[in-house]
Amino acid sequence: MRFRPTPRVRHRLIAGLTTLILPFAALVGLSTPAAAAEATATYTKSQDWGTGFEGKWTVKNTGTASISSWTVEWDFPSGTSVTSGWDADFTSSGTHWTAKNKSWNGTLAPGASVTFGFNGSGAGSPSNCKLNGASCDGGPTVPGDNPPSAPGTPTASDITDTSVKLSWSAATDDKGVKNYDVLRDGSVVATVTGTSYTNTGLSAGTDYSYSVKARDTADQTGPVSGARAVRTTGGGGEPEPGDKVKLGYFVEWGVYGRNYHVKNLVSSGSAAKITHINYAFANVKNGQCTMDDSFAAIDKAYTADQSVDGVADTWDQPLRGNFNQLRKLKAKYPHIKILYSVGGWTYSGGFGQAAQNPAAFAESCYKLVEDPRWADVFDGIDIDWEYPNACGLTCDTSGPAAFKNVMSALRTKFGANNLVTAAITADATSGGKIDAADYGGAAQYSDWYNVMTYDFFGAWAKTGPTAPHSPLTPYTGIPQDGFTSSQAIAKLKAKGVPASKLLLGIGFYGRGWTGVTQAAPGGTATGPAAGTYEAGIEDYKILKGKCPANGTVAGTAYAHCGSDWWSYDTPATVGSKMTWAKNQGLGGAFFWEFSGDTANGELATAIHNGLG
Structure with a gap:
């Protein structure tokens, strides 16, 4: 586990949930x-x-x-x-x-x-x-005759462009179950006597939702089952023209202490509501892309109940671990594209050496991503360099052209049929990190940029002032001009980056201080608030109950409970940010990262609903 103290404007190595929900x-x-x-x-x-x-x-x-x-x-x-x-x-x-x-x-x-x-x-x-x-x-x-129970949530298999097979566990009834009504998007499409049904005549590349309810011998109906989201294949497998990118980071180390696995994307309903996944992170060593934790990535064995498709790994199969589970996820949700993300806060120190020979670096990355054992899992590469020609955990002095050179080499090697993207700074201050590299020139080689519009403020400033870590817009009293999402997006547009290649970042976590007496932003503090994995930071799924939001500022929620002060995004603020992103013509949104969300994927759902 690699949890490091976190300065502003950076990716978090923050990251477990199981239960089945209604997607x-x-x-x-x-x-x-x-x-x-x-x-x-x-x-x-x-x-x-x-x-x-x-x-x-x-x-x-x-x-x-x-x-x-x-x-x-x-x-x-x-x-x-x-x-x-x-x-x-x-x-x-x-x-x-x-x-x-x-x-x-x-x-x-x-x-x-x-x-x-x-x-x-x-x-x-x-x-x-x-x-x-x-x-x-x-x-x-019928007096004295109870209605049947709810059937099990249906599973989906044999998904094609125009059909899907549904199966479910049987309902129970004191007089006996006669048949089942199959509902698609809330309307009955069939009544069957068994516990499976194949729905045909569907449209390619389209999202549907299926549920089931039972009828007993007296024709009484019971409650509706949980719903199963299904997307038919076809339509190119990509989002339709005009659709927005909805991308989430899946962290490799989450399978340990956080107990968060690929199957959680299914049980939370999030898999049906995203378009892309960034798998984080590969390392950069000696100027080369290298796998980080091979056990988690390709060797960890999953039992049947832990596996996406309910099939246990065997000791002698050629690929196990997260990569095999992601392969199964793509079989279940063919619309999802997966990128191997390289770098991050901890592993960005190697990019400087990589930039000295971009072609050799691109070659090493291609060999890693397109390894024959898992080439079908990945659809491209994401570069998370924190930060080109600027300082993060370490400082880089490779020059303003280095980032553009690396992106150009990656595009040349990966070609037009693979995705090449990058996570980039949101520091819009004069002479800040956006000014340090040629993001405008490099945009021609990138499918999109994940603009890290979070971690602007936090308890690394131990005494405050308290401020939201992901403000959408400036506000009176903000500690630093240029540390907002709107200013970052505006500056990148001014440098020639098309709006359609910019994704707005959402943190699935909050940042907080303790020793705070003032409810409104701008208060003084004595240090970082306690967190599960690191002081000053906590998952949204914890904060929504531990310290419920009681105000908003600059499009982001904040909460004052006891002596603690937290800021984080809620479904409501995420919704408003998605409206703003659409009005700006942005290509969509991304988030860091899945395990910070609730068991029913509240924030992922808000992104999905907000972007349409």
């Missing part, structure tokens, strides 16, 4: 009218802003006679509740919620419908829905 939670279909149905109720989560959401119910008269009133009942999991509502009267008993019509919207003619809604808190979805005492999907209810 697609925007729509929960609870209605599939049976032939004799009289009414249905369907729920939609119409908005989600991280700390809350907006839900809407639609009641429809599917019968032949008018309905004079309606009552919808459902259960929320603990921690989810209605905070305010409209067009219905809401009551609750524990986690059970009831909504009754108003005096003016209770009557529904045949075929008519009415919608009512509410604002809620928490992350749950409704279950056990009843409409006027009957099933919300129009099916009958």
Whole structure:
């Protein structure tokens, strides 16, 4: 494990979570009218802003006679509740919620419908829905006969341009399960008697979400299963023209203390919401690209329950470790492209020697990335040089043209069919790190730059002033002009870097001080706040519960709890930053790094939703 004290504007060697979540939670279909149905109720989560959401119910008269009133009942999991509502009267008993019509919207003619809604808190979805005492999907209810349980979340296999095979574990019922409804994007596409179904007629290169619910012998339906996100193959395998890059760093050492593995990208739902992964890091030694931890990368054995595809490694297979798991991930999510990232804060000291012979360096990198044992895993290379002709952990004096020369050599060697990218500084101060190298000239050789728009401020300044580590824009009292995302992007554009080749950086962690009495930014401190792996830094997944955000400044959240002061991005601030990135015409966004997110991938989801 390599955790180093962290000065400003740099990549973090910060980095475990397991649980299965719903990769697609925007729509929960609870209605599939049976032939004799009289009414249905369907729920939609119409908005989600991280700390809350907006839900809407639609009641429809599917019968032949008018309905004079309606009552919808459902259960929320603990921690989810209605905070305010409209067009219905809401009551609750524990986690059970009831909504009754108003005096003016209770009557529904045949075929008519009415919608009512509410604002809620928490992350749950409704279950056990009843409409006027009957099933919300129009099916009958039988006294003394319980509805079936939820089936298992479906798995996806045999994915092609136009089809996917779905399989799930069976539901249980006291009288017996009759069949299963298969829902695609919330709507029923098939009813089958078994526990598998192949959906055909799909579009190539398209995202879908599948779930399942069971019917018993009395035609009662149970709760909907978890959802499985699927992207069909085809469409070139790349994001469609105009799509945004959504890239996350996967850190090699995360498989140890953090217990974060490639499978977590699947269980969190994040794999379905990203386009690219940077695998960090290869080292730079003697001017050459070299593998860092070969055990984690190619040798660590995974059991069936730890593996992406549920198949255990064998002692004699030619490739194991992270690389083999990434290979399995690409088979499951063919749209994902993976780059081998070289350098980082700890390993940038070797770039100076590499720059003395760029062609030889590029040759060594190509041999590493395109090694026949794992050539199919990687789609290119990312250079994380911190910093060309400037100081990071060590200082480089290779000159302003060195970075351009290295990128040119890499493009020549890797060719047009591989990705060549770089993570670069966001220091926009006059005479700062952006001015130290020819980023504009090197852009012609790069598919994009990951602009490290975080770590501007932190507790390496032990007494403060407290300031957000990833401010989007300048604000009154900011400790250093030029240390903002907007100024960095503007400066790079001015140097000739196309906006479409710039990705906005998001840190999946916070930076904090202790000994702080002032809630607003600008307070004094006595030192860095305690962190799990390093003082002054903590994962978002910890901070959201440990020290919830209670303010924002310059587009970034901050939190004052006790004597600690933290700044970090939340789903809401990430959403606003993605809107800004789109308005600027940027190529997308990237983040450092996966293991800092929650078990259900809150921040990755916010990036995905924000960029569209």
